[in-house]
Amino acid sequence: MGRDERVGRRAVLAAAAGGVAGMAGCGAVSGEDAVSVLAAGSLQNALENGLPDRVDAAVRVEAHGSARAARLVADGAKDPDIVSVADAALFDGPLRPGWHAEFATNAVVLAYDPDSEGGRRIAEAGTEAWYRPLLSGAASLGRTDPDLDPLGYRTLFALELATDHYGTDADLRGAVPERDQVYPETQLLSQFETGGIDAAFTYRSMAVDRGYEFVALPAAVDLSDPALADRYAAATYELPGGKTVRGAPIRYASTLRRESSAATDAFEAHVAGGYLADFGFGVPENYPRYTGDVPDAV
Structure with missing residues (x-):
């Protein structure tokens, strides 16, 4: 499949995703x-x-x-x-x-666009070094808002857990996230499908369902393993209402x-x-x- 064909497929999928999102709250069924x-x-x-x-x-x-x-x-x-x-x-x-x-x-994964330079860098880095292109700015990232969406704060948890798991010099939770990476969950898919971003933290279910290429993160990072509940709990986030949520198996x-x-x-x-x-x-x-x-x- 050539690049033009892949881009066309993304445009079709993005339009479909936008249509579904619009229908979801419209109350068409009565x-x-x-x-x-x-x-x-x-x-x-x-x-x-x-x-x-x-x-x-x-x-x-x-x-x-x-x-x-x-x-x-x-x-x-x-x-x-x-x-x-x-x-x-x-x-x-x-x-x-x-x-x-x-x-x-579910599990947190890092989906990437195999047709973009940044996506190819993430694919080459693989499970052991996916964070390096994000740190260097070689790949553009999309994520959801942690104030509105568990995937958003789970992304921060994964980055924090990855710092410990890989023993990185940089604090990944502090160094990787930027405000312009944040999209509503339904819009994140559209951005990814149309090539607006090279990579996105998403759930394994979303990546599998839509046929995305993705890097599977280690169990110590992806919040999927009940046996690692105590380790996950070290990561926290305070929601706007004052409630603090802790990392936990999804x-x-x-x-x-x-x-x-x-x-x-x-x-x-x-x-x-x-x-x-x-x-x-x-x-x-x-x-x-x-x-x-x-x-x-x-």
Whole structure:
């Protein structure tokens, strides 16, 4: 496949991503049986293209960064049937449901554009030295806002953990991030697809689902291994509301806020997770795992 063909494919995918993002919050689906889901941006594709075939009711998905989604519900700006976030810690503030289900896992990876000079430098550096082109400015980076999105603060955690793992002289968390690298989660994909940036920190599920080339980070860095929970916890970030989140194995969580028959069925199909593996998520054998006062109907 030539460069022009690849660029054309990126443009098509970017347009599709933009169209999906626009549809997610437009409320095009209506009716008493429509189930509304407010979800992490990284879940959007799976929810819109994997979940509807498993439920009878129409599903209306609105996607945001998880921290923002949790605050929208906590502040009363949104009133969805189901809330699904990319970090279970967000259900201990700003949103505090009486119960939730952990239903999927993930890992942070560094996706790169193989057609750009910066992307090729990252590919050549590989798992042991991917950070060097970012430090030197040889590759342009995109990431999400840590104030709005768990992927944003997990990117900072990964950089901090990488400093310790590789024993670098530079503090990667302090040296790599710059404000002009930050994009909303849905726009980050468009920037990457159209060649606006050479590389982006993203979830493995997003990279696999969209066919991105990526560098897999070591388990000590990618926040995927429950056995390394204590190590991950050394990294922290303070959200705008004052809540401090700690590094932890990535855990997606969901709660049902309205126990209608349609919403309950959709929730159960959502957290059952069979379709999620097709979209690059990890689904451990003991998931979904429930915490709190779970309703009898679930």
